[in-house]
């Protein structure tokens with residue numbers, strides 16, 4: 001029997017993640033992404049029939065589509081990710097790092113280095129299928145676990161051919177810190193490591209600093225996890241930050257992103273550090289906001305390093321354009337391993353070789 005992978009959404013652009021793996025008569029959905037842009041709807045979920053779904057992490061483009069699917073579908077996620085599910089949605093626990101059987105398929109999880117409670121997923125079928133969800137090697141807080149080998153790798157290519165080290169990002173942000181700044185960030189992702197870094201920078205410059213209470217709560221949740229679920233050596237810095245009061249008139253403010261607009265913050269400059277919606281791209285072009293990336297996804301050379309580590313013979317870069325220059329860049333980086341088809345069929349007798357049959 002062969003295995004089919006259907007990339008329902010997330011192939012060819014930065015869009016909601018939704019992947020169906022069909023094997024041994026069972027269909028598993030990996031992530032159930034919602035629309036990235038306020039007011040947009042998703043198209044992949046209509047009439048979908050799956051036996052179970054696994055959610056990698058709690059960002060809207062990975063979990064926001066759960067509400068569109070029948071509540072009867074068994075859902076697996078880590079307890080921290082479950083906090084973001086629709087109210088009363090039943091769920092079953094995925095380990096932060098470990099294995100379990102789902103519908104007769106061995107699923108292994110590990111830390112993805114991207115967000116609080118976030119994991120990558122490895123399915124033990126036909127030489128292994130690895131799905132990174134969103135992943136990063138460079139987080140100063142969240143570890144990245146080395147996954148088991150996998151013939152097929154579905155990897156976070158959100159940054160396309162971008163390949164700047166995080167150190168460069170930090171230096172660029174440093175240059176903007178001398179003015180009143182508001183930094184809206186996803187509250188379970190880079191918010192936590194930015195809180196630590198910004199508090200150090202604020203102290204160095206003697207700038208009053210404030211963080212959103214929800215970010216503080218999430219830092220406390222991170223500190224409450226077993227210590228091997230965060231990078232070593234940071235616990236005392238996290239504790240100190242949790243004890244500290246936010247300034248009443250802060251110059252630097254780290255806030256949970258609630259679709260903040262420049263007119264909501266008249267005395268501050270808005271500095272975005274992640275994905276920009278078209279609306280925000282327009283604000284950036286008009287000089288109303290600023291932008292400097294803080295790395296939270298795999299940069300191009302890290303994606304290739306992960307593919308090498310997995311010994312993958314077919315690699316799908318997700319959430320990235322696959323046309324024109326972008327496509328030729330991926331071809332150059334991944335060579336024969338690059339797959340750009342929406343549907344992949346893996347025959348057991350070819351798993352482990354680079355000859356898996358592709359269908360459009």
Ligand SMILES: [Zn+2]
Nearest residue numbers: 057059114134
């Ligand atoms: Zn994410």
